[in-house]
Amino acid sequence: MKAIVFENSETIARIKEIDKPEPGKGEVLVKLVAGSLNRRDYWIKKGIYQGSNFPCTVGSDGAGIVEKTGTGVDKNLLNKEVIINPALNWGKNPDYHGKDFQILGLPRQGTFAEYVCVPAENLWDKPQNLSFEQASALPLAGLTAYRALFKRGGLTKGENVLITGIGGGVSMFLLKFALSAGAKVFVTSSSEKKIKKAIQSGATEGVLYTEDNWNKNLLTHAKEGFELIIDSAAGKNFGLFPSMLKVGGRIVNFGGTAGNIPEMTAAKLFWKQASVLGTTMGSPEDFANMIHFVQKHKIQPEIDKIFPFEDAELAFKHMESQEQFGKIVLKIA
Numbered sequence: 001m002k003a004i005v006f007e008n009s010e011t012i013a014r015i016k017e018i019d020k021p022e023p024g025k026g027e028v029l030v031k032l033v034a035g036s037l038n039r040r041d042y043w044i045k046k047g048i049y050q051g052s053n054f055p056c057t058v059g060s061d062g063a064g065i066v067e068k069t070g071t072g073v074d075k076n077l078l079n080k081e082v083i084i085n086p087a088l089n090w091g092k093n094p095d096y097h098g099k100d101f102q103i104l105g106l107p108r109q110g111t112f113a114e115y116v117c118v119p120a121e122n123l124w125d126k127p128q129n130l131s132f133e134q135a136s137a138l139p140l141a142g143l144t145a146y147r148a149l150f151k152r153g154g155l156t157k158g159e160n161v162l163i164t165g166i167g168g169g170v171s172m173f174l175l176k177f178a179l180s181a182g183a184k185v186f187v188t189s190s191s192e193k194k195i196k197k198a199i200q201s202g203a204t205e206g207v208l209y210t211e212d213n214w215n216k217n218l219l220t221h222a223k224e225g226f227e228l229i230i231d232s233a234a235g236k237n238f239g240l241f242p243s244m245l246k247v248g249g250r251i252v253n254f255g256g257t258a259g260n261i262p263e264m265t266a267a268k269l270f271w272k273q274a275s276v277l278g279t280t281m282g283s284p285e286d287f288a289n290m291i292h293f294v295q296k297h298k299i300q301p302e303i304d305k306i307f308p309f310e311d312a313e314l315a316f317k318h319m320e321s322q323e324q325f326g327k328i329v330l331k332i333a
């Protein structure tokens with residue numbers, strides 16, 4: 001079968017022939033129609049993701065059709081149109097994942113291939129109102145956004161939410177989910193164009209995080225500050241978040257695109273009775289709730305661009321440029 005294989009951290013994304021996988025006990029073989037990129041795939045390609053190992057075929061997100069079932073799997077799944085929950089072996093506790101937790105695409109072969117084998121329990125019906133390309137944009141980013149906002153962030157109607165770096169794949173789901181839940185959403189970005197697009201999509205206001213005093217400028221719009229800040233960049237701006245919270249506010253982080261957090265004033269945290277919470281992807285229950293929420297609110301994933309499979313390198317270059325607004329998709333079949 002054809003797959004994108006990275007031989008080392010210098011190789012470009014190129015199609016190679018590799019063995020077609022066979023579904024083991026409890027698994028299914030999915031013929032992929034589309035997959036979407038996540039920042040994780042890019043970090044792995046660069047060899048800087050924890051556990052990066054070459055050669056590898058990455059890809060956590062995919063939508064396709066069940067072609068074969070392994071032993072112990074219901075044959076009624078054959079020919080079903082599905083999406084894949086890439087959070088494998090979450091474990092028993094819905095509050096955090098167990099020691100066997102894995103994300104599809106490392107160390108296991110990922111979705112940037114003609115076929116992938118996954119546990120049958122990680123399959124979900126493709127939402128009927130979404131194309132394969134749209135459906136492939138949903139799993140990892142939608143799951144992460146849903147848990148960050150609701151399970152960890154405890155978002156309720158009418159709250160002020162700040163979403164940083166609105167151009168990112170997860171951020172667009174955060175925006176759509178928060179608006180659907182009745183929140184007032186503020187954003188930051190490195191791009192005026194993206195802020196305008198976010199406002200057109202329903203955000204109240206936005207500022208450039210690249211400018212001095214961005215935090216003070218934003219607070220002139222969100223006067224009393226934020227109940228909830230959702231961030232995936234960390235870096236130096238993270239230290240400003242506690243002073244932007246209302247008393248009792250929450251900060252939820254799920255990534256470190258801008259690096260570690262150099263400093264933070266402790267008094268702002270404790271005096272505000274603030275909570276700082278980490279989150280990673282989500283439990284099967286979170287995934288089910290996310291799909292239900294998407295269907296209830298008729299949410300369409302924001303697709304920035306669809307690349308043909310053979311142009312995967314261009315898709316990775318596009319992610320590197322940070323020009324995207326929403327998800328970058330690969331059309332596989």
Ligand SMILES: NC(=O)c1ccc[n+]([C@@H]2O[C@H](COP(=O)([O-])OP(=O)(O)OC[C@H]3O[C@@H](n4cnc5c(N)ncnc54)[C@H](OP(=O)(O)O)[C@@H]3O)[C@@H](O)[C@H]2O)c1
Binds near residue numbers: 144166209235
């Ligand atoms: N823990 C988890 O479960 C989980 C799940 C998904 C993603 N992540 C992590 O979350 C991050 C985003 O992932 P993604 O897939 O959404 O990536 P992405 O689509 O590549 O998004 C990247 C975006 O990050 C924003 N950004 C970059 N530097 C920033 C800064 N200093 N301050 C604020 N925003 C900044 C940019 O937004 P603008 O273009 O608007 O400037 C950029 O478009 C990555 O670090 C990823 O590894 C973690």
